[in-house]
Amino acid sequence: MLMDPESAPFAIAFFLGMVLFLELGRRIGRRMHADTPERAPTGVGAVEGAVFALFGLLLAFTFSGAASRFDDRRHLIIDEANDIGTAWSYLDLLPVNEQGRLRDLFRAYTDARIATFEKLPDVAAAEAELARSIALQDEIWKQAIALCEAKKDTATTNLVLGALNEMNNITTSRTAATRIHPPPTIFGLLFAMGLCSALLAGFGMAANPKRSWLHILGFAAAIALCVYVIRDIEYPRLGLIRVTATDQVMKDLRASMK
Template identity: 50%
Template sequence: MDLPFDPLLFSIALFIGMLLSLEAGWRIGRRKQAGTGQAAPAEAGTGAVEGAVFALFGLLLAFAFSGATDRFDHRRELITQEANAIGTAYLRLDLLPAERQAVLKTLMRQYVQARLDTYASIGDKAAVARAFSESQRLQTAIWQGATSAIAQAGTPVLAGVVLPPLNDMFDITTTRLAASHTHPPRVIYGMLFVLALVASMLAGHAMASGPRRPRLHIVAFALIVTATVYVTMDIEVPRQGLIRVDGSDQLLRDTLQGMQPH
């Protein structure tokens, strides 16, 4: 669930690094102009190189942001799928013998609560482990109870009606777990960091042709890029950052509420 780097620390380091790179580029450009009293002419081919670097950086940043939002939406969709799977499996329990339904429905309610506790405890690894372990235990109990009830009913056709929804309900837990651990490789963030510094140095060098150091443009450039990178990384941890999927958990809470005995 965690990223290889803390988004806030990564962004702070990137912001400082970009400011230093912008300053370094500006000083290099100024040094070339020392003693001339006027801006030095651009060297042949530098414009193409600068354009390629900025285009590559923008493309990488755009792909990283797009991938992060896609994974964010996918995680929300998985919550919806789990809520639907649980609701369907719960309704199918009505087909089992009446004397077995009460126990199984109680286990189902406990299971949904354990699933909610698993993701509500993010940040406390011990609590997450306990809640997930409890949900696994309840999966086993529900499956054994359902298969036993089907055998008791003596109606084999029930197995094809009751068990598939239960299987889907259990499978989605693995899918959600895998999705929570799916992040871009570390090298992507490393490339973003390096390209941001290189682009900053080239931008600072280009700014050296002006009469004064453009402090506003320097800070604005570093701040905008850093903010974009931070939001991209924040979306990757939707249970811990500013942009969260917690609101989608209401679907599971509503499902649990609908499962309460009347």
């Protein structure tokens, strides 16, 4: 499972880079103003507006995509809990004296699924729990087939195996969801466009002979904070923004498996 531990360093580097480019843009502007004080540059406003608009769109679309994937991951947790709960309830259709072993496997499987995501950001431990849950899936499937064949009831077989199939499929969906992120090129472009915007913003500040640190630091901090939140939402098992509250649904399900 791919995790990104670099949201905070990325945001800090972005903030420092923007402060640097704001100052660089201001110095370029001051130098041009000193060389030709009587002539103001023409067409700068249109260029600045286009770059800022493009940067704003890139921020908006990146944030929207991250928020959408965040919601998808939460819904998948709920879907998995529902699928496991449905399969668990269908075990009642099997012979009572043969259910014990299968129910024990279900409890172990649910524990493994919870642990798979609780172990993050320890990727090795999470992968081990994922492998254990897949092995338990295979064992549950084999046991269920054997019991269904023993009962020889088509309706029971369809219900039980159909529910188990849904339970198995959602595992793949959740695993894939943890690995789906924008390509690094997107964040690289976001970084580059931010620096370009800072350069132009600094150039626009050059008319004032005194630096306005409030505007310089405020502008850089606001953009860096937005980028940090985007990356934090994109990797919700690591930073301040997490999906762990939704994990309680799986824990409640496990507690109900008496």
